Amino acid sequence: MADDLIHLRLTEEPDVFTVRQAGRQVAAALRCPQHDQVRIATALSELGRELYSCCGRVSVGFRLDRDAAPALVIEFGFAPRPGVRIPGEGVAAAGRLMDLVEEDRAGGLAIVRTRKNLTAGTGVTDDEVDELRARLRRLHPVSALDELRTQNAELIEALEESRRQREELQNLNAELEQTNRGVMALYTELSEELEKTNRGVVALYAELDDKTEQLHDAVATKNRFWASISHELRTPVNGIVGLARLLLDPQNGPLDEEQQRQVSLINDTGIALLGMVEELLDMAKAEQGRLEARQGLMETRAMLGQLSALLRPIAEQKNLTLAVDAADAPSVLVTDEVLLTRVLRNLLGNAVKFTVEGEVRLTVRSTPDHVAFVVADTGPGIPPAYSERVFEEFYQVPGISAPGTGLGLPYARRLTAVLGGELTLDSTLGEGTTVTVRLPTHRPLAGLGLRHVLVVDADAASRRGLRDLVGAAAERVSEAPGAAAADDAVASGAPDLVLLGPGTPDLDVPSGLPPGTMVVAVTAEPPGRPPPGRADATVSRDHLDPLMLAETVRDVRERKGRR
Missing domain, CATH: 3.30.565.10 (Histidine kinase-like ATPase, C-terminal domain)
Incomplete structure (x- = not known):
C-alpha cells in the first residue's frame, strides 16, 4: 500500500530549503530517530541543490510505502539539459545517507529515486497520513537564515555530544599514557639477548606500540572500550562529518568566525572517531566468534x-x-x-x-x-x-x-x-x-606413547627446562648431567627418546642404546644444520617448543620405521 504525501517543485533556490523542511517534517511524523531526520533532510538538500543547478526545474514527490517493509520514498523528476553533465556529488552524498538511491531514464525524462527504510510496525494510521498531508500543504518557503538557524540547532546538539565524548576520551588517554610510560620504562631495561629469545616480550611490546600509534591517530581509547559499537558508531559519525562539511561549503551560505570554529571542531572530532572505529574491528571479531587463538x-x-x-x-x-x-x-x-x-x-x-x-x-x-x-x-x-x-x-x-x-x-x-x-x-x-x-593444559607429546625419556645436559637449569617441556608425556623422565650418568640411566631401562641439551659436552650420546631409540639434539646453533653424530635430528634452542618437538619426534619415528 502506497500513499502520496506531497509534490513540490524546485524552480528557485529557496525551494531547496522547502524540500529539506518537508523531508524533516515527514521523517519526524514517521517517528524516525533524530539522526535519521537529519540524514534525510541533508540528502534531500544535496540532491535538490545539485539537480536544480544542472536542470533548472525539478519535481519532488514524497510517498509512504506501508507494505511488509515500510519505507519513505522520495522521487526527483527532471529533464536533463543537453550537454549538461550532472556532477554526481549530491547523488553520492545521498547514497551514503539513504538506504537506496537509484536513477531511471525514459526518453527525455529522468528520475532519481531515494528510499529510507522505516522500522517495521511503525504504525502510521490513515488519519495521521491525512494530517501529515494537510501540514505539508501549509509549508511555506523558508529563508536561508531560518534554515541555517535550524541547522545550527542540530549542530549545537551534535557538538555537545561530541564534547562529552571528547572529555571521556581525554580521561582514557591520560590513563593509557601512564600505562605506556610504564611499558617504555620496562622496554629500556630489557637486554638485547632477552629481546631475541623472549618472544612473549616482543609480542607484548609490539601490541602496546600499536596501541600507542592508535592513541595518536584516534585521540584516545582503551581495550575495555572495544565492543560491537563499530558499525553503529560509523553511521552517526558519518552523518556529523557530512553535515559539518555541508555547512563549511561556502555555497550553503557564509558562517561567522565562531561558527566556522565550532563546525570545524565537529568535523575534526568526527574524522578522529571514524579512525578509531576501524581500530575496534578486532574487538568485533572476538564478539562475533571469528577470533582464533594462535597456539x-x-x-x-x-x-x-x-x-x-x-x-x-x-x-x-x-x-x-x-x-x-x-x-x-x-x-x-x-x-x-x-x-x-x-x-x-x-x-x-x-x-x-x-x-x-x-x-x-x-x-x-x-x-x-x-x-x-x-x-x-x-x-x-x-x-x-x-x-x-x-x-x-x-x-x-x-x-x-x-x-x-x-x-x-x-x-x-x-x-x-x-x-x-x-x-x-x-x-x-x-x-x-x-x-x-x-x-x-595442552601436551602435544602426550599422544606419542613415550614410556621413558632421558634428558642429558651438564646444566641443571637446562635439564629442568627440557624436563618441563616433556611434562607428563612419558611414564618416566630421567636426567643425566653427562655421559657416565646417562649410561647408568640407559642400563636401568632403555629410553624411547634421548634429548641432548645444548650443555652436553660434544653432544655425547649414551652408549648401549637400542637401534630404535630416537636421539634429538637441542643446540644453540641456528636451525637447518645436519644432526651431529648419532643424533637423528637437531632442534634449535631458540625455536624449541612442545609443538615443534612433537613434530620432530614424529618425523624421526617415521624415518626409523622405514629402515
Whole structure:
C-alpha cells in the first residue's frame, strides 16, 4: 500500500530549503530517530541543490510505502539539459545517507529515486497520513537564515555530544599514557639477548606500540572500550562529518568566525572517531566468534613479570600492593600469549581501578589438567545479585564509581573462551573480588606413547627446562648431567627418546642404546644444520617448543620405521 504525501517543485533556490523542511517534517511524523531526520533532510538538500543547478526545474514527490517493509520514498523528476553533465556529488552524498538511491531514464525524462527504510510496525494510521498531508500543504518557503538557524540547532546538539565524548576520551588517554610510560620504562631495561629469545616480550611490546600509534591517530581509547559499537558508531559519525562539511561549503551560505570554529571542531572530532572505529574491528571479531587463538610456547614467568612491571606503577600511585605468586606456575605453557596477556591485564587493571586500599594479587595454580590464573583484590566487592550482570556489556554495578565503560569483564570472558578455557567470578561485599581464569593444559607429546625419556645436559637449569617441556608425556623422565650418568640411566631401562641439551659436552650420546631409540639434539646453533653424530635430528634452542618437538619426534619415528 502506497500513499502520496506531497509534490513540490524546485524552480528557485529557496525551494531547496522547502524540500529539506518537508523531508524533516515527514521523517519526524514517521517517528524516525533524530539522526535519521537529519540524514534525510541533508540528502534531500544535496540532491535538490545539485539537480536544480544542472536542470533548472525539478519535481519532488514524497510517498509512504506501508507494505511488509515500510519505507519513505522520495522521487526527483527532471529533464536533463543537453550537454549538461550532472556532477554526481549530491547523488553520492545521498547514497551514503539513504538506504537506496537509484536513477531511471525514459526518453527525455529522468528520475532519481531515494528510499529510507522505516522500522517495521511503525504504525502510521490513515488519519495521521491525512494530517501529515494537510501540514505539508501549509509549508511555506523558508529563508536561508531560518534554515541555517535550524541547522545550527542540530549542530549545537551534535557538538555537545561530541564534547562529552571528547572529555571521556581525554580521561582514557591520560590513563593509557601512564600505562605506556610504564611499558617504555620496562622496554629500556630489557637486554638485547632477552629481546631475541623472549618472544612473549616482543609480542607484548609490539601490541602496546600499536596501541600507542592508535592513541595518536584516534585521540584516545582503551581495550575495555572495544565492543560491537563499530558499525553503529560509523553511521552517526558519518552523518556529523557530512553535515559539518555541508555547512563549511561556502555555497550553503557564509558562517561567522565562531561558527566556522565550532563546525570545524565537529568535523575534526568526527574524522578522529571514524579512525578509531576501524581500530575496534578486532574487538568485533572476538564478539562475533571469528577470533582464533594462535597456539605457541609461552614462558609463563616472563609473561607474569612483564604484567607486574606494567601495572605496578599504577598500583603504587594508589598506594596499593601488587603481588604476583608464580611459585606453582609451569615454566612453559602452550597457549596464545597475546590473548592471555590481554585477559590478565584487563583483570588486573580492573582490580587496581576498583581497589581503594590493600592489595591486588595474581596467583598461578597448576594441575595435570589445567592452569588457573587467580586475580584477587581487597576492593569493595560485588553484591551477589550483580555477580553475573557484570559480564553484560556496558553494565556497571550501582553505587561503585570508577572511570570505565563496563566492557572489560565481557571482553576478558570472550577471549578466555577463545583460548578454550573458562572465567569465573567470586565476590564478597566489603571484602573483595576473586576472578579465576582456567586454561586447559595442552601436551602435544602426550599422544606419542613415550614410556621413558632421558634428558642429558651438564646444566641443571637446562635439564629442568627440557624436563618441563616433556611434562607428563612419558611414564618416566630421567636426567643425566653427562655421559657416565646417562649410561647408568640407559642400563636401568632403555629410553624411547634421548634429548641432548645444548650443555652436553660434544653432544655425547649414551652408549648401549637400542637401534630404535630416537636421539634429538637441542643446540644453540641456528636451525637447518645436519644432526651431529648419532643424533637423528637437531632442534634449535631458540625455536624449541612442545609443538615443534612433537613434530620432530614424529618425523624421526617415521624415518626409523622405514629402515
